[in-house]
Amino acid sequence: MSDFTVKSDNVDVEQIMRQVRSRIREKRGVDYTEDEIRELASVKLERFLDAKGVRSDLLEQYRKRREASTAPRNFAFEDTTLYESSRSFLRVLRKLLNPILKLFFNPTPVVEALHIQSRLNDSYNQAEALYYELIHNLVLETTRLGIEVKNLKMRVESMSSRLDFDERRARALEGVVQYRPGAVAPLPPPSSVERGRDRDVDRDRDRDRQPANLGATDAERRNRRRRRRGRRRPGGPGERAAGGDSPSADGATDTGGPQAAPSRAEGPGPSRAEGPSAAPPAGDGGSGSAES
């Protein structure tokens, strides 16, 4: 989480809130409120999810089905239900004849079974509503997760492209650092003998320019290593790998191709030791890296 930009002592709460909201939008990709997420879950789920297995309008469909259904949800069944009637004399008559009825069969288990069934129907109805609510909530959460995954994917893509860009820029800057227009005269490519002599001159100059904090032994070791490479290079595989006599071998026009790698591996060479003149312009690499 980054800090707020407060430029003066006079803070403006509305402006801060605008900053907060814009940052949230940047983070989320899109500024969805809870209501919008619900709306998305019920209407446009297929945009974020593979809707093969999940119906976005579950709860709505369920409600419609319940409302449209003409079948009774349950029935009331008590011990007197069998003998009830809208006509009172019939009710009395049935009551009177009840003992005779019981001579033919026992209605009590039937009454009990139907009563239990009625209660089971009740609990089923309650549970059914809960299940649908639960599924609906799961759909909401899945939608939310879908959106989050989508945003995360976008952020990963954005970060990888920024990483690519940074790598390219780093290589380009290294190329700029190696280019020394004042140090090396733009002469035609010298012969290998001349080049070796030039290197010796450079080496002597480098020795004079070694940073004060670099120990003598370190400096000597590096010079020795460079001398060995210098001797091997003319006509050898190292020279070919470095691009031969082409200008890019000096890094003058190299903007970051694979050839830049060997020269970088040489460590703090003369171009790096040259100090501010070799540094990239402040407005270029400096501010850019600070931003990233």
Added chain:
Amino acid sequence: MKLAVVVQRYGADINGGAELHARYIAERMATHADVEVVTTCARDYVTWKNERAAGVDTINGIQVRRFPVARERDPKDFGRKSHQVFNETHSMADELAWLDSEGPTSPALVDYVASPAAGFDVVLLFSLRYYHAWHVTRRIGSRAVLVPTAERDPAVALSIFGPILRGAGGIMYNSFEERAMLQAASGNQAVPGVVVGVGSDVPARTDPDRFRRRYKISRPFAIYIGRIDANKGCAELFRFFERYSATFPRGLDLVLVGNAMMPVPKHHRIHHLGFLSDEDKFDALAASDVLIMPSFFESLSMVALEAWALGKPVLANGRCDVLKGQCIRSNAGLYYDSYEEFAETLYALESKGPLHARLGRNGREYFNRHYAWPVIEKKYLDMFARLANQPHRPLAPLPGWMARRRRDLPAAAQVLAAIPAGAVLPEAAVARDRTA
């Protein structure tokens, strides 16, 4: 000048918003007028059960006269009547029945305040929605000064309150949002009204370290002070804070001060301290990084003002117009509408953050400019002086028996929905928006 302060409950141990407001005003006005508090014997605002003796008492040097409540509230009956007037087409008789059912029904109190024998020059009535405010204002007309303490709930949209708001001598609003809402509901722009609010007795010195030692709280924390109740937005606060604490392990803790009306989640970063004395409360506030006000509906948050007085920023629920408006006008608090905003703003308001000190300073200035006691007292005295110069205006009589029973009034919730909502922005912001 003889001043009556009429309020539904009164006592040193009663800390409800309007009741505390009334006590502060009564005690402050006592230096300028002969003040008598007139109230009921009730302590519980749900049942209005008579728990205190009727008669005259003295609290902090103020004479308090108590009258019994004629009947306790029947919650079922009140709920049924509330549903009827808030959600269905109804009659004025239904609204009056709702008012009786809500209570605290005390005809003796109304008779006393309205009688010439009591000799009150001005009657200050707290809480528009209760029985006493309506009946007393109907009886005394423009001698009444209302302190409506109204929130954005359907009760304010009932038709019976329109004539009261238009007939009172003056209205002391708690906020610009409250004034805008009540003026839109009743069309009482002609009635003298002033946005006052209330001050607070904030101690000159606080000791945050003492609080930390006593309650063994070492980490930085945000504080909530008030009744811990779902109606106050605490359920959402807990939900948000649990997510926040999972995301920011080094973020703020949450300290809760007040009685719990709902379960407080067991969480190692949520500390519920219960009800605290004023000294502990102010020390806690001074020790905190930020005060959180999660309530959806407030007419004025005294604790927010106290936080500003102590130089603490406030994080308010953005769906509460009043709190949001105060945050914007004071430039001393932020607000949230969602979890993401909650997390971002809470992070920004931590004491080590860039905003904390600046918002805190703005809060202190805002409090001193608008809510210091001399400012509040002057506004009240100006209003009383204005009333003394205007002739007495009685209220228009109620409609006839048949008219009162005609079921042609729309549901109050429907009326309320048509009333414009939103924070009242500072003039500069409005002008800037117009230019833009």
